[in-house]
Amino acid sequence: MINIQSISKSYNKGSVKAVDNLDLKVNKGEIFGFLGPNGAGKTTTIKMIVGLLNPDEGIIQIDGTDIRLDPIGAKKKIGYVPDSPNLYERLTGTEYLNFMADVYQVPADLRKQRIEYYLDMFELKDAASDLIKSYSHGMKQKIALTGALIHDPAVWILDEPMVGLDPKSAHLLKTQMREHCDKGNTVFFSTHILEVAEKLCDRIGIINKGKLVAIGTLDELRHGDNKDSLENIFLELTEE
């Protein structure tokens, strides 16, 4: 579903290498957790996948569509939420969702059905008619999630989706992610919460200093040592 071939990205005219020759494949029906210390290159990688950043080299394909050759086609298959979404503060929640539905060209009956579903789930019905300016961080996160999922994309790409969500919403989102993948779709998300990754992910990738240092199922990462926790593995792999 997501196919990344040797992508690299550097900042400040090549002096800082944020992502270094990264290869990654995420399969259909898979929840993929992307872990790494602060500044390891998680967000940079995610931004390249969704087309916000242009890789210096390498290829990214979403369900067979190259994000550079056919960006519009690839973007239609993606639903993306950044770690702290900057939204149009002077639009109401309803206006924002309608805007997203319009640009993704979601027909009226489907948009109504999905918006009602998510507003209900995230308990946003009270706030939808207010300006986004008045929302809390968690509410902004939820409205961004709703906007990103409104076109029912095959691939969800979520940067730290649990941050700012209350326990109930986080739980519901995790259930959603599972259901989405069970239907043969894909979820790719980054997180610092290792318990979530441990419980939820089919496969995990760990990135450190721009390089992928480990990838596989939890068992594969443990190398047969069942007592080894993800925390220990993570600390070991990302040590200086």
Place this chain on the structure above:
Amino acid sequence: MKPFNAYLKMQLNVNYGISALKYRFTREKKKVWEPILIGAAILISLLPLLVLYTALMLALFAAGTMAKQPEIILTIAFMFSQIVILIFGLFYVMGTFYFSKDLENLVPLPLKPYEVIGGKFAVVMINEYLTSMPILLPPVIIFGVGTSQGLLYWLKSLVLLAAVPVLPLTVAAILIMLLMRVVNLRRYKDLLAVVGGLLALFAGVGINMFVQNVPKSSEEIQSYINAQSGFVSLIGNRFPPAVWATKALSENGLPGFGHLVLFVAVCILLFGLLMWLSNLVFYKALLAGQEVSRKKKSLTSEQIDKQYKKVSNPVLAMAGREWKLLVRTPIYLLNGLAGVVVGPILLFTMFMVRGSDPEMVVLFNKLNDPSLMPYILLGGLALMLFTSGMNLVASTSLSREGQTIWITKMIPVSARQQVNSKLIVGLLASALGVITTGVLMVVMLKLPLLWVLGAAVVGMIVSVPMVALSLLLDVFHPKLVWNSEQEAIKQNMNGALGMLLSILILIILGAVAVIMLLAGLPIVLILVAVSVIAVILGILSLLALYSVAEKKYREMEA
């Protein structure tokens, strides 16, 4: 470092962007010429006003000397500067004391309320020197040199110049603080911003009209002064501090010194009152204002049905989004739309105010002369294009997206569709200007409707290349990193460049029209020629816009 000193240093650093500037030039290696050019442009645009003001003060001084009241310029200047500071101070103080974003970080710090206010006050005060100095320096220098004052005069004036903003600012701050204790103005923040902006606009025009209507010769001024016996004491009755300042400077020895002490003492007293009051009420009003008010009206299924049924195509949806953000953001509304509507109205009013002047009467009569119609019509068209072209809507369109640019990059909409939506909004803004000017031409100048309509149509055709080129500028080099909406639109080079481009197009088309007019060609032919050129320019600029957008939207990173 003591907490207050650290806080004050931080306030000044943030306010003047010192660290940000350092980073910009040392780490990011951005162009140094940009801010310098902007600064130079502002200075040059203000210079004529300053020259005019200085000339006026010189005339006033000459007249005052003849009337044996040379100190009159000091009284007028001190009064004028303090009133200006008071009016702008009200909005400024409200913004920095109650609406600024850093307050929620300051409240938990181990600072007393009066310390927080003290730091904020210092920043406002330093900024007010930019207003008070141009008003006060010319008259103080003119009086000092003109009456050959000694060293003491210059020392006293230094003290007064430094102290001048204190008085009106403390009054403004105390008023605002008491007001905020009673009503939560935060709720009307956007409205207040619009009111403040319009006030500034009208004040600017008012000053212009005042300067134009002032008696020109010093004899006239002299007779004016003589008519009001004891001008200084007349003002003094209504606004004593201006007189204290005047006497502090104009009188020697003990009386002069006494008035200086009085002025400074009142400043200190008021400042003390402000500090005492801030300890008492500042946090109470501030914290009460922090509560966010929301309607809390739950959507029913029927409402969702109704609200989410309207489906529109992506281009219109994006244009709608941009229009809403434009209208709902005070600073964008003022600089983008208010100008095209209020600008022509003010311009026409200024003409009409002088309607009784003999020259103007002759001019108005000529407007109905059929043989002059072509000239009037072309002049009207130029006015339409000038007023509609002087807006920043298209030239800051992409810049205004700022940190929300990730949405633009994420959505599956082509670059061509993106700029098409921006073209729609830009053309709408221009249409507002064309229509306002057109209506004024019909209503106030009584020009024939059909002619004005024709001019309006040509005006809209010419707007296309103007808007497309302004947009091209912004797409080519958008300013996406900004901290306040003000920065996005006012400290954006593209805005000024866009206006320049619009004027350039106006000059080219105007030259064509004038040449054809001199050749004796009929007006209809001229309008057609102007339209044809505009259409060609429009097509070329659209093609350029699309190809640049295709490249830039791909390269742009969020």
